[in-house]
Amino acid sequence: MKFQAVLNNVHNIDARNICSLIESESVDVTITSPPYFDMKDYGCDGQIGFGQTYDAYLDDLKNVFEGVFRCTKRTGTLWVVIDALRKSGEVVPLPFDFDRKMREIGWKLREIIIWEKDKTVPWVHKGQVRNCFEYVLMFSKSDEYNFYVDNVRSCENIKKWWVKYPERYNPNGKAPGGVWDFPIPTQGSWGSGYVRHFCPLPDELIERILQLSSVEGDVVLDPFSGSGAVLAKAFGMNRAFVGIELNSEYIDMFHRYLAAVDGGGASKDIEGRSCSKDFYRAILDLRVLKYARVLYKKINDELDGALLAMRAEYSTGCTKKKNALVVVEYKMVLRQDVGCAVDKVLDVATRLSGKAPLSKFGIEPYFVTCERVCDVVARDESVSLYTERVTHKVWKKVAARELSDVLGAGVIISSICVDFDESNYE
Ligand SMILES: C[S@@+](CC[C@H](N)C(=O)[O-])C[C@H]1O[C@@H](n2cnc3c(N)ncnc32)[C@H](O)[C@@H]1O
Incomplete structure (x- = not known):
């Protein structure tokens, strides 16, 4: 047959x-x-x-x-x-x-x-x-x-x-x-x-x-x-x-x-996952921001405070690396008074990104360095700021012109805004 x-x-x-x-x-x-x-x-x-x-x-x-x-x-x-x-x-x-x-x-x-x-x-x-x-x-x-x-x-x-x-x-x-x-x-x-x-x-x-x-x-x-x-x-x-x-x-x-x-009792949502799109997005947002915070701290520890701030944004590029979920652009603002060489900063960032913990984030990073904060924020833009310690709760939302007043306390800059109340998630 x-x-x-x-x-x-x-x-x-x-x-x-x-x-x-x-x-x-x-x-x-x-x-x-x-x-x-x-x-x-x-x-x-x-x-x-x-x-x-x-x-x-x-x-x-x-x-x-x-x-x-x-x-x-x-x-x-x-x-x-x-x-x-x-x-x-x-x-x-x-x-x-x-x-x-x-x-x-x-x-x-x-x-x-x-x-x-x-x-x-x-x-x-x-x-x-x-x-x-x-x-x-x-x-x-x-x-x-x-x-x-x-x-x-x-x-x-x-x-x-x-x-x-x-x-x-x-x-x-x-x-x-x-x-x-x-x-x-x-x-x-x-x-x-x-x-x-x-x-x-x-x-x-x-x-x-x-x-x-x-x-x-x-x-x-x-x-x-x-x-x-x-x-x-x-x-x-x-x-x-x-x-x-x-x-x-x-x-x-x-x-x-x-x-x-008439069809064997098909399930209504057969291939559907029970996780919502919101959960997926929240996990990615948190990863993108935490990655920036961890990288910022590690570079500063290694290069005597070479960075003033870091901007993290999703990139539209397609992932090329295995296990990468997203491509993210990290713009690093260098502290002029420290005067660390651009190549050195990029080398360290690349090395750190290939090692745990950062290699485990599912992020394909793309690094850029800038000399001034105004190079990473558009003039009419409002952004969220996060501190060196917390990236699951926005510290301040500021307009570009207010940014220089608060930089230092808030070091991670992004258009991504997450605001999870820590006490609900201990
Ligand atoms: C435990 S029952 C299977 C129940 C099934 N999973 C269900 O959901 O209904 C085992 C079946 O194997 C059949 N069976 C026993 N010997 C067999 C054989 N040699 N060849 C084919 N089917 C056989 C029986 O008639 C019985 O229906």
């Missing part, structure tokens, strides 16, 4: 025969939860897990994921939701045994994520804690794998001291941690009567994995598709999908569901 005809469908075959369906190196990401070991009867011949020995079960899973490995592009990833289990009260560490099999195939384990399931059955067996999480194991096929962490950054719960240390915060927000808290879907959340299947994965969990691992148009695979939750979400997020499922009743249910929701 041509691969295009395989796409956007669920195929009623045994996952062990995946290579007969999907061509090599064609899948971008696989997201799946394998059948449970000897616990659930999925009601079909040839099912993996039910009635098997543990070793036979692990070998069958290895067989399936060997096929998935072959079907996966070099840059592709595999995400497996899997849990430990108990036999006669003892823990069977399935995720770790599974990982060993995966390494034999060539999969590289990249992340162990704890999926905190929130609501679970409230009872606890004697001598055991409540089982409230599963593992999400992320594997890659090679060292160059797709991982779009900027798609899932968030500004929630960011510590308040970002005002003083803007260089330590990504302006797009924090990358997610390794514990994910997504409640398990309740019956009915997939439409009344749809989910008679055992454990559909939560929508939010699938969405996060898809955002992290794929872009629109990518091919998403689930070789144990069950309710088809992964496939429906992939469809809703404009990815192509391929499902494999042995129980044809589940496949029929999936098709009815997809038709009913």
Whole structure:
């Protein structure tokens, strides 16, 4: 069958025969939860897990994921939701045994994520804690794998001291941690009567994995598709999908569901980051100003107070350096009575900019020296002044003609005006 005809469908075959369906190196990401070991009867011949020995079960899973490995592009990833289990009260560490099999195939384990399931059955067996999480194991096929962490950054719960240390915060927000808290879907959340299947994965969990691992148009695979939750979400997020499922009743249910929701329940703001543009801009402004303050102080320490003031402004130029977020022009006003050579000042500034801490600011600096303050401020301009110690709160806003009266106390000049009340951000 041509691969295009395989796409956007669920195929009623045994996952062990995946290579007969999907061509090599064609899948971008696989997201799946394998059948449970000897616990659930999925009601079909040839099912993996039910009635098997543990070793036979692990070998069958290895067989399936060997096929998935072959079907996966070099840059592709595999995400497996899997849990430990108990036999006669003892823990069977399935995720770790599974990982060993995966390494034999060539999969590289990249992340162990704890999926905190929130609501679970409230009872606890004697001598055991409540089982409230599963593992999400992320594997890659090679060292160059797709991982779009900027798609899932968030500004929630960011510590308040970002005002003083803007260089330590990504302006797009924090990358997610390794514990994910997504409640398990309740019956009915997939439409009344749809989910008679055992454990559909939560929508939010699938969405996060898809955002992290794929872009629109990518091919998403689930070789144990069950309710088809992964496939429906992939469809809703404009990815192509391929499902494999042995129980044809589940496949029929999936098709009815997809038709009913007309697009698989796409998220409203799928690629949107939760950080606002204001936060992004605030972090950059703070970085630009703090950079000026740190540089001003370091140059003056090294060159016996060679600088009188420094002006910091965004430049319209494009960044050329790796990891640079913006290009900024720093105009340094030299103190005439010190009389330091221009070349010397520029050399020191360039050297300092290539070393930590300044090299960590994501700023591509452009240095200029000037002899007089009037060379850095236009005659009819008003600017913000910052002191040698504080660049998160404007010290004074002044017109150009008042500048010479206050220079010395305020040393960083800019059209950027930030005014964060320190006591709110300690
Ligand atoms: C844990 S469930 C998957 C649940 C799914 N992630 C969801 O969100 O609904 C495992 C699925 O694997 C299917 N299965 C078991 N053995 C299989 C095999 N050999 N080939 C394909 N599917 C199989 C079962 O019918 C079951 O639907």
